[in-house]
Amino acid sequence: MESFKNSRIKNIILPVVGVAALYMIVQFLISSELLNPYYQIILFLIGINIILAVSLNLINGITGQFSIGHAGFMSVGAYMGAVCTVKLGYPFVVAIIAAFLVAGIMGLFIGVPTLRLRGDYLAIATLGFGEIVRVVLLNIDYVGGAAGIIGIPQLTNWAWLFGSVVITIVVIQNFIRSSHGRACIAIREDELAAELMGVNTTLYKVLAFSIGAAFAGLAGALYAHYFFLIQPTNFNFLKSFDILVMVVLGGMGSTSGCVLAAIFLTIISALLQSFTEVRMILYALVLIIVMIRRPQGLMGNKELSLNLLGKFRRRDKHAAVRDKVTE
Amino acid sequence: MPLLEIKSLNKTFGGLAALMDLNLTLDKGELVGLIGPNGAGKTTAFNLITGVYQPDSGNIDFHGEKIQGKKPYAICKRGIARTFQNIRLFNELTVLENVEVAFHKDVGYGVLSAIFRTPSFFKGEASIKEQATEILDIFGLKMKVDERSGSLPYGEQRRLEIARAMATKPQLLILDEPAAGMNPLETAELMKLIRWIRERFNLTILLIEHDMSLVMGVCERIYVLDFGRVIAQGLPEKIRSDPKVIEAYLGEEAG
Numbered sequence: 334m335e336s337f338k339n340s341r342i343k344n345i346i347l348p349v350v351g352v353a354a355l356y357m358i359v360q361f362l363i364s365s366e367l368l369n370p371y372y373q374i375i376l377f378l379i380g381i382n383i384i385l386a387v388s389l390n391l392i393n394g395i396t397g398q399f400s401i402g403h404a405g406f407m408s409v410g411a412y413m414g415a416v417c418t419v420k421l422g423y424p425f426v427v428a429i430i431a432a433f434l435v436a437g438i439m440g441l442f443i444g445v446p447t448l449r450l451r452g453d454y455l456a457i458a459t460l461g462f463g464e465i466v467r468v469v470l471l472n473i474d475y476v477g478g479a480a481g482i483i484g485i486p487q488l489t490n491w492a493w494l495f496g497s498v499v500i501t502i503v504v505i506q507n508f509i510r511s512s513h514g515r516a517c518i519a520i521r522e523d524e525l526a527a528e529l530m531g532v533n534t535t536l537y538k539v540l541a542f543s544i545g546a547a548f549a550g551l552a553g554a555l556y557a558h559y560f561f562l563i564q565p566t567n568f569n570f571l572k573s574f575d576i577l578v579m580v581v582l583g584g585m586g587s588t589s590g591c592v593l594a595a596i597f598l599t600i601i602s603a604l605l606q607s608f609t610e611v612r613m614i615l616y617a618l619v620l621i622i623v624m625i626r627r628p629q630g631l632m633g634n635k636e637l638s639l640n641l642l643g644k645f646r647r648r649d650k651h652a653a654v655r656d657k658v659t660e
Numbered sequence: 661m662p663l664l665e666i667k668s669l670n671k672t673f674g675g676l677a678a679l680m681d682l683n684l685t686l687d688k689g690e691l692v693g694l695i696g697p698n699g700a701g702k703t704t705a706f707n708l709i710t711g712v713y714q715p716d717s718g719n720i721d722f723h724g725e726k727i728q729g730k731k732p733y734a735i736c737k738r739g740i741a742r743t744f745q746n747i748r749l750f751n752e753l754t755v756l757e758n759v760e761v762a763f764h765k766d767v768g769y770g771v772l773s774a775i776f777r778t779p780s781f782f783k784g785e786a787s788i789k790e791q792a793t794e795i796l797d798i799f800g801l802k803m804k805v806d807e808r809s810g811s812l813p814y815g816e817q818r819r820l821e822i823a824r825a826m827a828t829k830p831q832l833l834i835l836d837e838p839a840a841g842m843n844p845l846e847t848a849e850l851m852k853l854i855r856w857i858r859e860r861f862n863l864t865i866l867l868i869e870h871d872m873s874l875v876m877g878v879c880e881r882i883y884v885l886d887f888g889r890v891i892a893q894g895l896p897e898k899i900r901s902d903p904k905v906i907e908a909y910l911g912e913e914a915g
Contacts, residue, residue, distance in 0.1 A: 508775055512764045515753070519764075521752075523751075527750070530733075531733050534733070
């Protein structure tokens with residue numbers, strides 16, 4: 334009973350307290366203006382990138398379907414959200430939900446035909462999808478064409494952003510750590526064996542793809558309502574690659590790794606803003622060094638968790654005992 | 661009614677006839693071997709039965725119901741499970757998780773239940789874990805539940821693959837060269853295991869094997885394939901002395 338209570342405290346109460354504390358500290362920093370606008374922008378970019386990386390990880394790292402069109406779904410969400418608030422005058426909640434749903438449905442439509450393809454073929458098909466979305470948006474006058482949508486109200490505040498990041502991580506993590514998530518990992522490990530063990534592989538590939546796309550749409554809506562203006566060029570394939578790099582760097586299959594990589598890379602690229610000429614060279618160098626030192630990514634496919642920390646502690650204890658014995 | 665009935669099954673790959681007019685019946689509780697030289701079409705037959713390939717023509721009936729044209733996962737749900745010639749475990753998953761995947765088809769909760777962590781999620785997960793542990797206990801792998809399956813020794817990987825197939829609760833188990841790469845001692849142990857699971861689970865087994873001692877030792881009936889055709893069938897003693905079989909295996913001169 335004692336240990337049950339203990340594990341409950343460790344698994345539920347501690348993270349909730351930690352998350353609430355983080356929220357309040359940052360909220361305090363923002364409202365007391367200790368965090369200047371420049372750092373605020375970095376902070377909001379980190380949050381949006383976490384959502385993008387964690388959702389792409391579900392597709393690439395967990396289900397093993399190599400998609401590089403994530404910015405396409407982000408732009409669908411961004412435009413959907415902006416149209417809702419700017420053109421139709423709906424409240425922000427509606428815009429967020431619409432962006433989430435429409436991007437998810439888009440994921441379904443793209444996923445059904447493309448997920449028959451494997452490996453590089455799928456990568457090229459998703460890349461093509463991202464470009465199609467961009468070019469289509471460029472040619473629709475209703476959403477401003479190349480000029481994009483201007484004057485989007487800045488409705489994304491810290492509460493919305495933080496809430497969205499937490500929901501994304503919790504939903505995707507809960508999905509992964511269930512029988513359904515195990516089915517997805519089985520597909521990554523061996524698609525044929527998974528199918529022959531009774532896993533409906535088509536269903537789970539499409540499902541993971543649409544969930545990932547829906548959260549990319551959410552990230553897009555948050556992005557649009559923070560930066561005032563969106564243009565098709567914000568969501569070109571370079572943006573897709575940025576997200577992909579975060580997933581690969583963090584460790585394919587590790588949600589916490591993706592969170593760390595999203596934070597790390599967003600900060601690095603912000604710091605490098607001041608060296609405009611050599612920025613991309615330095616950024617690439619950082620990536621090359623990390624990939625040489627840790628080819629499996631920062632976290633591999635492990636997760637950072639309180640249990641893991643507990644294990645380290647226990648190992649230390651054992652080590653201490655051993656040391657005593659050898660003495 | 662036979663459990664599995666294959667009638668005049670044909671499959672070609674391009675110009676190559678992999679299987680021609682295959683007829684095969686399995687009654688409930690039988691242990692039947694499928695042998696033949698390399699490239700005779702044995703694995704193709706398995707892939708047709710489990711839905712990996714679609715036949716060009718012919719019928720596959722399981723429990724008197726047509727199963728050709730169905731997806732592999734649907735065929736698995738009807739009660740046919742298999743292992744692979746080259747082991748195909750989910751290497752990065754633990755031993756326990758490998759078996760848990762096989763229980764996924766009967767998962768008692770939906771995606772939303774998993775996301776919101778409803779009571780049915782906890783109940784379902786507990787039941788999956790309990791059943792998976794039970795299966796692993798039966799196959800003597802309980803000590804290894806938390807190990808990465810890819811890091812198990814070869815013999816245990818084979819055993820885990822059979823355990824995973826059994827976790828789908830099949831009525832027909834198809835083993836594709838289960839003794840491949842095993843030494844005589846391991847093969848003898850495998851023979852014991854195969855006989856034992858048949859008794860324990862009241863199972864029908866169809867196996868492909870190159871190891872003649874295993875085939876002759878456990879199978880009650882044998883089909884011999886050569887160039888996509890059945891050239892002989894019957895009891896092991898009959899097969900052993902069949903001139904056509906000797907010819908197929910050893911060449912004409914020796915016959």
